[in-house]
Amino acid sequence: xxxxxxxxxxxxxxxxxxxxxxxxxxxTPLPRWWLYVFYATIAWSVVWWILYPAIPGITDYSRGIxxxxxxxxxxxxxxxxxxxxxxxxxxxxxxxxxEIHADPDLRSFAIAGGRTxxxxxxxxxxxxxxSGQAGGYPVLADDDWLWGGTLDDIHETIRYGIRxxxxxxxxxxxxxxxxxxxxxxxxxxxxxEHVQSLSGMSVDAAAAERGATIYAENCAxxxxxxxxxxxxxxxxxxxDQIWLYGGEKDDIVRQVTRPAHGVMPAWGDRLSPxxxxxxxxxxxxxxxxx
Amino acid sequence: MDGGAFSGSRPVVGPDPAEAxxxxxxxxxxxxxxxxxxxxxxxxxxxxxxxxxxxxxxxxGIYYFVPWLRWDRGPGAPDQAVLxxxxxxxxxxxxxxxxxxxxxxxxxxxxxxALALFLATSLFxxxxxxxxxxxxxxTDLFMWVERRIEGDRGARIRLDAAPLSVAKxxxxxxxxxxxxxxxxxxxxxxxxxxxxxxxxxxxLFTGQASTTVYFFVGLFTATTYLLAGWAREQxxxxxxxxxxxxxxxxxxxxxxxxxxxxxxEPRGKYRKNxxxxxxxxxxxxxxxxxxxxxxxxxxxxxxxxxxxxxxxxDACNEVMDKVGLPRSLITFDTEYxxxxxxxxxxxxxxxxxxxxIIYVVxxxxxxxxxxxxxxxxxxxxxxxxHERNPLFVTLSDGGIRNGYTIKILxxxxxxxxxxxxxxxxxxxxxxxxxxxxxVTEATLAAGPDSVVTYQIHVRLPREAIAAETMxxxxxxxxxxRGETARxxxxxxxxxx
Numbered sequence: 001x002x003x004x005x006x007x008x009x010x011x012x013x014x015x016x017x018x019x020x021x022x023x024x025x026x027x028t029p030l031p032r033w034w035l036y037v038f039y040a041t042i043a044w045s046v047v048w049w050i051l052y053p054a055i056p057g058i059t060d061y062s063r064g065i066x067x068x069x070x071x072x073x074x075x076x077x078x079x080x081x082x083x084x085x086x087x088x089x090x091x092x093x094x095x096x097x098x099e100i101h102a103d104p105d106l107r108s109f110a111i112a113g114g115r116t117x118x119x120x121x122x123x124x125x126x127x128x129x130x131s132g133q134a135g136g137y138p139v140l141a142d143d144d145w146l147w148g149g150t151l152d153d154i155h156e157t158i159r160y161g162i163r164x165x166x167x168x169x170x171x172x173x174x175x176x177x178x179x180x181x182x183x184x185x186x187x188x189x190x191x192x193e194h195v196q197s198l199s200g201m202s203v204d205a206a207a208a209e210r211g212a213t214i215y216a217e218n219c220a221x222x223x224x225x226x227x228x229x230x231x232x233x234x235x236x237x238x239x240d241q242i243w244l245y246g247g248e249k250d251d252i253v254r255q256v257t258r259p260a261h262g263v264m265p266a267w268g269d270r271l272s273p274x275x276x277x278x279x280x281x282x283x284x285x286x287x288x289x290x
Numbered sequence: 291m292d293g294g295a296f297s298g299s300r301p302v303v304g305p306d307p308a309e310a311x312x313x314x315x316x317x318x319x320x321x322x323x324x325x326x327x328x329x330x331x332x333x334x335x336x337x338x339x340x341x342x343x344x345x346x347x348x349x350x351g352i353y354y355f356v357p358w359l360r361w362d363r364g365p366g367a368p369d370q371a372v373l374x375x376x377x378x379x380x381x382x383x384x385x386x387x388x389x390x391x392x393x394x395x396x397x398x399x400x401x402x403x404a405l406a407l408f409l410a411t412s413l414f415x416x417x418x419x420x421x422x423x424x425x426x427x428x429t430d431l432f433m434w435v436e437r438r439i440e441g442d443r444g445a446r447i448r449l450d451a452a453p454l455s456v457a458k459x460x461x462x463x464x465x466x467x468x469x470x471x472x473x474x475x476x477x478x479x480x481x482x483x484x485x486x487x488x489x490x491x492x493x494l495f496t497g498q499a500s501t502t503v504y505f506f507v508g509l510f511t512a513t514t515y516l517l518a519g520w521a522r523e524q525x526x527x528x529x530x531x532x533x534x535x536x537x538x539x540x541x542x543x544x545x546x547x548x549x550x551x552x553x554x555e556p557r558g559k560y561r562k563n564x565x566x567x568x569x570x571x572x573x574x575x576x577x578x579x580x581x582x583x584x585x586x587x588x589x590x591x592x593x594x595x596x597x598x599x600x601x602x603x604d605a606c607n608e609v610m611d612k613v614g615l616p617r618s619l620i621t622f623d624t625e626y627x628x629x630x631x632x633x634x635x636x637x638x639x640x641x642x643x644x645x646x647i648i649y650v651v652x653x654x655x656x657x658x659x660x661x662x663x664x665x666x667x668x669x670x671x672x673x674x675x676h677e678r679n680p681l682f683v684t685l686s687d688g689g690i691r692n693g694y695t696i697k698i699l700x701x702x703x704x705x706x707x708x709x710x711x712x713x714x715x716x717x718x719x720x721x722x723x724x725x726x727x728x729v730t731e732a733t734l735a736a737g738p739d740s741v742v743t744y745q746i747h748v749r750l751p752r753e754a755i756a757a758e759t760m761x762x763x764x765x766x767x768x769x770x771r772g773e774t775a776r777x778x779x780x781x782x783x784x785x786x
Contacts, residue, residue, distance in 0.1 A: 014320040029324035031528055107724060108743075129693075131680030141693070144686045240686030241752075285723050287683055287691060287747050 085113075092274045097151040100281055107281060114282025117275050121267065130286040136244055136262045141286040144242040148231045149290040155280040161266030162234070169266055172234040177218065178257025185257075187214050192252040195219075198227035198239040199247075326524065328450070329585035331433060332443035332577070336604025345421050346430055354475070357482035361385070364703055367739075374484050386664065389701065391671075398660045402653060409649040411539045413641060414622070415546040419532065420599030425525050428476065428518035429583065432469055439465045443580060469519045470511070477510030523584035526597055533594045540592075542626040543640045547600050549578075549589045549620050552632035557589075560613060571615050578602035578620060588620055670708070670736075671699035672766050672775040682782045688752035690783045696744050698766060700736035706768055708734050710744075714762030714781060717754040721747045734766070748781060755786045 006015045008026055015024040049055065052064040088109045092100060100106045119128060127133055130140030138146060147157050147170050160168040177183040183191070187210075193203045194211030222230055227238030236244055244262075245255050267276055283289075359371035361384055368375060373382045381388040381396075388395055410417055419426060440446045440461050452458055481503050482490060493499035494507070517525055526533060540546070554572035572589065579587045581602060584595045588602045606620040627637035677693030685691055700706050711731045712720045721727040722734070723745035736742045748762065760781040767774045 016322070027320045027322065029321050031524060032323040032325050033524075034528070035323050101724075104724065127679065129677065129679030131683075139680070139683060141680055141683045142685055142691075237686065241684060241688040242686050285745065287693060 089274050092277055097155055097277060097280060100277060101151060101284065107285075110278040110281040111285055113275065114278040114280075117271065117279050118282055121271070122279070125264075130283060134246070136260055138244060138262075139242070140283050141288060142242060143288045143290075144237060144240055145231065145288065145290070146234045146236055146244075149284070149288050151280055151284055151289070153231075154283050154289075155276065157264070158276050158279055158283070159266065159268035161268075162264040163261060164263060164266045166266045166268070170234055172222075173261060174222070174235075174255075174259040176258045178253075183214065183218065183256070187211075188253055188256045189249075191215050191219065191256060192249050195227065195238050195252050196247070196249060199241060201247075327585060329523065329583070330443040330446045330580075331583045331585075331601075332580040332605075333437055334577075334581040334601050334604045334608070336601075336607055338600035338604045342421055342430065342599060342601070346427050349422065349427050350431070354479050357479065357487040363387075367703055368486060370486055372483060373486070376484060387701070389699070392667075395660065395664070398656060402656055402660070405649055405653045405656070408539055409646060409653065411536055412541065412544055412643075412645050412649065414598075415540065415544055416532075416536055416596070416598035419526065419597035423597075425517060425530075426583075426597060426599070428472075428514060429522050431472065432518040432522075433583070435468045435472070436465055439468065466519070469515055473511040473514035473518070474507070476514040477507040477512075480510045481506050523595065523597075526584065527595050539645075541643070541645065543624050543643055545622045545624055545639075546592060547588060547596060547598050547603065547620065548623040548625075548628060549591070550618070550623070550628065550631065551589075551591075552628065554589065554619055566615075571610070571619050573609065573613060575609055577605040577609050581605040668773060668775060669701040669771075670706075670766065670768060670773050670775050671701070672764065672777045673697040673699070674764050674777040674779045676779055676782070682784070684784070685749065689749050690752070690755060690781075691747050691749040692781050692783075694746045694748065694764070694779060696746055696764060696777075698734060698736045698742050698744070700738065700740055700742070703738045705738050706736050706770075708736060708766040708768055710734050710746075711765050711767070712748065712762065713765060714748070715750055715754050715756070715760060718748055718750050718762065718781070721749070723747070750781065750783070755783045758783055758785055 006017060006024070007013070008015055008024065011026060013026045013028070016027045018025045049062070050064065051066045052068050053061055054064060055062040088106070091106060092110060095103070095106060100110050118126075118130075122130075125133060125137045126140050127137070132139030132141075138144075143149070145153065147153055147162070156168075157170060160166045160170060162170045163172075175182060178185065178188055190207045190211035191214045192211070193207040194209075194215050197203045197208045216225070222233050222235040223238050224230060224235075229235050229237035229239075241247075243251065245251055245260055267279070271279070356372050357370065360369050361371035361382070362369055363382070368382060370382065371384050375382065379390045407418055436446070440449055449458060449461065478491075478494065484506075485503065490499060490503060494503065521529075549572075553570060555570040557570050557572035557574045560573035576587075578589070579585070579602075581604070582588070583599065583601065584597060586593055586595045588596065600622065603618075603620045603622070607617040610617050610619055623631075623637070624639070627639070630637055673696065675695040675697075677695065681692075683691045683693075696710070698708060709731060710722075710733070712718060719728040719730060720732070721729075722732050725734075725744070726732050728749075734742070734744055746764075750760075760783070761778060762781045763776055763778050765774060765776045
């Protein structure tokens with residue numbers, strides 16, 4: 001790179017000697033203090049290296065004499081946040097579910113905490129906001145409950161789970177009418193027609209009538225005479241518009257032949273009692289709380 | 291960096307046989323980095339100087355005094371007339387209270403300020419730079435202090451050239467001490483716009499103010515001291531974008547600080563009783579250069595460095611009086627008039643030009659919009675957020691339910707009750723979480739000066755579903771004050 005001075009013909013200003021594709025840079029001197037500011041930033045970076053973690057080693061890194069650590073700062077921030085929550089958590093622990101639900105402060109605290117915990121733990125199956133998933137993951141925002149939608153019902157479900165380990169877990173099983181050959185495929189087809197008729201779908205009337213008898217003998221004990229369901233047994237309502245495993249005839253036939261049973265883990269031994277309460281209140285406010 | 295060592299001396303290189311043997315770094319005429327030429331502006335008196343003093347007093351007075359103005363807003367509210375309350379997220383200006391989401395008023399104000407600056411510049415050149423810019427005002431104040439302690443131009447040049455002595459050290463130390471005190475007060479006043487002034491002053495001196503307060507006092511003390519004491523005109527020439535922009539705003543009809551070349555040239559020294567025939571009126575006394583705060587020679591014409599303060603006008607008028615010539619060899623004049631005057635024609639002033647008309651129209655337009663929106667400003671606002679997870683919920687009877695989060699902003703300092711009404715398909719009913727269910731109208735409470743949030747569920751029977759998206763409108767009314775806020779939302783449903 002040439003450093004020889006050269007005058008620009010038009011402006012009479014000297015160039016820096018740098019040239020790019022025939023374009024030459026005029027030399028307009030920077031103030032000297034500008035240069036010193038640049039040196040000062042270099043000096044400052046050295047100070048920074050000494051004060052803060054900076055230089056990587058093989059197994060470790062230079063820690064800096066201030067001993068600054070982002071992880072420690074995070075721990076502190078978290079501890080401060082926890083301390084701020086402590087007062088509310090104590091009140092949550094002491095209060096009944098109804099009290100939490102009735103107190104606007106506790107309720108909004110529980111909903112906020114419940115929403116986060118729900119997203120972390122529950123949304124994988126039940127969807128964000130309790131929107132559910134096809135194939136056996138119930139919508140929690142609707143007004144249809146398998147095991148009940150009161151605060152206490154929801155609390156028990158979350159705490160002990162469904163068909164899970166604790167002795168108190170909610171458990172029920174529908175017999176595999178088809179697989180165990182308790183009903184013939186024709187009978188199952190008829191009963192499916194009848195089940196569809198319970199929620200007002202248009203069906204083959206003759207088949208549905210045949211199915212009605214089969215239903216009364218085999219199904220009504222759990223699902224109710226008119227398909228109103230039984231929450232004690234977790235037997236779903238069959239007379240509404242909400243189908244856990246689908247409402248088409250094929251879906252119903254499959255479910256009667258070889259029923260699918262969902263499992264929900266018990267959260268009582270994974271999450272703190274306060275958090276389970278907060279989740280309960282949150283799920284209750286999704287829209288279906290009773 | 292190779293030119294650095296020679297920046298002061300500027301060796302002149304010509305076609306010199308010795309050139310070949312010189313180090314390569316010497317072959318450059320202009321250094322890459324320039325030392326700052328020391329500027330010793332001389333004291334001057336005159337019309338421009340007096341206007342400048344008056345404005346300096348007025349502007350500094352406003353700056354230091356405004357935080358102490360009180361304005362009663364009732365109990366629980368700050369009583370400072372002008373206050374930006376960061377922790378509570380409110381800005382107060384006398385009777386106006388601005389919430390964070392209304393920060394567009396600030397944007398509007400800045401746009402107005404920019405347009406006013408454009409207008410002033412296209413009319414009178416860089417009067418902002420010369421008279422009102424904080425950099426100019428504080429630099430002027432610092433120069434005044436400097437003159438008080440070290441003396442005028444000549445004395446300061448001699449002082450700087452003199453070897454270090456007790457007297458010199460004393461003068462320098464007292465100057466910097468005085469500068470620092472002014473800087474401290476500047477920084478101190480700044481934070482009063484963000485804190486209750488009497489409280490924060492007490493806390494400052496008893497050591498109880500927050501770290502933030504001390505940090506910002508320190509920061510503004512340092513910047514004031516450095517910018518007004520040390521950097522001065524370099525802020526204008528190197529840091530400020532305005533000198534570069536102004537070129538686009540000036541035209542041949544802008545009034546600028548102008549040396550009347552046609553009258554002044556050819557310049558030359560003047561001896562008493564000499565004849566003025568055949569020469570210009572400029573006697574080359576260089577008083578215009580001596581008083582210039584940016585150290586330029588106005589006789590070189592319009593320059594980037596000229597801040598348009600007009601102190602050279604005062605200096606030149608003084609000299610013209612002494613030599614018995616008419617004043618205004620340097621004056622505020624337009625480029626166009628200079629050509630007219632040179633040709634011996636009368637000057638024409640055109641203040642009303644398309645450019646200035648556009649600026650005035652824009653200013654009036656934006657100011658009216660802002661005033662109108664301020665006057666029509668509601669003390670209540672409503673935000674509605676449609677729940678997206680799930681977008682809608684199918685209920686056991688086949689009905690469809692949508693969720694909404696509504697936020698009511700109560701900008702009054704009293705608790706209020708609002709009636710929320712739902713306007714949508716006739717069969718639509720809403721339930722408020724923790725409140726009444728299946729209604730079309732509900733009363734919601736909102737605390738004073740706050741935002742309250744409610745969860746709302748709206749349900750619609752299956753038969754009433756007409757489309758995947760149906761409009762619904764939420765409206766809140768404060769019957770007592772007759773105030774209303776509406777928000778249009780949608781109701782989502784599966785395909786009917």
